[in-house]
């Protein structure tokens with residue numbers, strides 16, 4: 001392992017990541033493959049980095065913390081909203097049976113698809129569209145993770161969560177003050193709890209204007 005990567009893994013441990021499976025996957029997936037050439041030197045810095053279209057690849061500690069909180073099992077079907085670079089998708093793909101990931105920018109989805117193919121990640125299905133509607137054809141999902149900040153929790157996603165399922169979603173309209181909520185569904189209904197403060201780009205509902213790519 002490179003020195004930069006070892007330092008990052010130590011940072012993750014210090015930041016509260018104790019699940020060895022999550023740490024192993026964070027060590028195995030090459031983050032440098034998910035950033036542009038400009039940022040390769042900083043791929044193992046514990047920070048979000050630009051990926052174009054005003055979007056970012058999430059901070060490694062946030063990826064690891066959300067992955068840990070999601071408690072993904074190897075037989076599970078996972079839905080991700082906000083493919084972005086595909087980095088979180090690749091992390092999830094190593095832990096789950098299958099990952100469905102939705103991105104509203106076609107160009108980002110295409111780039112993510114190429115990266116995942118290069119890394120031989122094959123248990124992933126990418127779609128371009130409005131993720132606030134979820135992806136009904138494959139519902140229900142054992143786990144759902146939203147990697148953009150929602151003003152409020154999209155009801156379609158709650159509906160597509162399996163009984164016994166866990167959903168993580170950053171909530172808060174304020175760009176610097178959001179909280180990841182964990183939503184669990186049981187026979188009795190829905191329970192919501194606040195997990196951690198985060199800073200994500202906004203989840204934008206509705207169709208993308210054609211000029212935006």
Ligand code: SAH
Pocket residue numbers: 055056057058081082083084085086087088089102103104105108129130131132147148201202203204205206
């Ligand atoms: N998980 C990504 C983080 C990407 S940032 C990574 O590891 O790189 C969040 C992404 O959510 C952006 O790419 C943004 O375009 C996308 N997004 C925002 N609103 C969306 C929506 N309604 N449906 C699908 N994707 C959306």
